[in-house]
Amino acid sequence: MAQRQVNNSPFLKPFFLKPPMCSLSHSRQRRHTLPASEFRNLTPQDAISVFEIEREAFVSVSGECPLTLNEVLNFLGQCPELSLGWFEEGQLVAFIIGSGWDKERLSQDAMTTHVPETPTVHIHVLSVHRHCRQQGKGSVLLWRYLQYLRCLPGLRRALLICEEFLVPFYRKAGFKEKGPSAITVAQMSFTEMEYLLGGAVFERRNSGC
Numbered sequence: 001m002a003q004r005q006v007n008n009s010p011f012l013k014p015f016f017l018k019p020p021m022c023s024l025s026h027s028r029q030r031r032h033t034l035p036a037s038e039f040r041n042l043t044p045q046d047a048i049s050v051f052e053i054e055r056e057a058f059v060s061v062s063g064e065c066p067l068t069l070n071e072v073l074n075f076l077g078q079c080p081e082l083s084l085g086w087f088e089e090g091q092l093v094a095f096i097i098g099s100g101w102d103k104e105r106l107s108q109d110a111m112t113t114h115v116p117e118t119p120t121v122h123i124h125v126l127s128v129h130r131h132c133r134q135q136g137k138g139s140v141l142l143w144r145y146l147q148y149l150r151c152l153p154g155l156r157r158a159l160l161i162c163e164e165f166l167v168p169f170y171r172k173a174g175f176k177e178k179g180p181s182a183i184t185v186a187q188m189s190f191t192e193m194e195y196l197l198g199g200a201v202f203e204r205r206n207s208g209c
Contacts, residue, residue, distance in 0.1 A: 039144055042083040042095060047072045049092040050085075050127075057127045064186045066125040067097065071112060075099050075124070078114045081152065082121055084145045086137065094128040094141045098158070106159050106192055108183055119156035121149060142173050150197050157197055161190035 042050065051069045058065050067075070075097055076083060082098035099114035101122040110122050123145075128137050149155050161181040162170060171177070175193040183190055 036089070038087045039084060039141075039148075040087065041080045042076050042085045042097070043080055044073050044076045046085060046092060046095075047076055050076075050095055050097070053092065053095065053129050054125060054127045056130055064188075066111075066185075072097065074112075075114060079116070084141065084148060086141050092129070093132045094126075094137050096123060096126045096141060096145045098123045098145075101159065105178065106161060106181060106183060111183065111185075117154070119154055121155060121158045123158055123160040138169075139173065146173070146195060146197070155197055158195040159192065161192050163188065163190060167191055167193070 047069060050072050051065075051067075054065050054067065054072075079099050082100065084096045085092050086094040098121045099110075100116055100118040101110050101113070101120045102115040102118040103110075103120075106122060111124070126138060126142060128141075146158065149158060158175075159178075160170065160175070161183055167177065170193050173195070175195045178192040178194050181190040181192040183192075
């Protein structure tokens with residue numbers, strides 16, 4: 001398929017976490033300004049860093065990774081435009097990986113399949129580096145990812161599955177429950193959730209798309 005052109009998206013541009021205080025001298029500004037952060041699509045070259053963060057985050061909790069290393073490589077090779085990484089000083093601190101899907105609900109096949117040129121994104125995994133948790137980075141990254149998806153032509157919604165304790169997190173981000181998921185992983189059960197990308201006129205007018 002022809003890869004979606006996303007280089008001009010305002011949600012992939014570098015930014016500073018906090019602007020320097022105008023009252024400080026130039027030398028003090030340099031010392032106290034926080035490191036520049038960058039959001040960009042992931043590539044297969046990022047796969048090892050992605051998998052290390054994912055493995056540490058999930059294996060200790062559930063004993064399973066949402067994606068194997070080969071699956072990470074596969075999705076970053078097939079649909080890098082549906083991923084988003086947050087980098088600080090060149091180091092990956094958080095990421096989301098998605099793929100295309102063409103059914104109303106997610107099935108077991110959705111866990112390993114990318115269907116190109118479809119209006120639905122399946123969000124496989126959102127993970128934050130262990131040293132950067134409890135800082136709100138997951139919420140910030142998810143918001144930027146959803147706004148970024150609005151800029152991709154043809155996309156209408158995002159689907160994901162999560163364990164029950166994560167439902168409030170995704171509900172706060174604007175997802176709605178679709179009910180119990182048909183997908184099971186290592187005897188764990190999940191709730192399927194949906195986010196409509198159409199959004200309000202205000203949001204689209206101010207998205208920078």
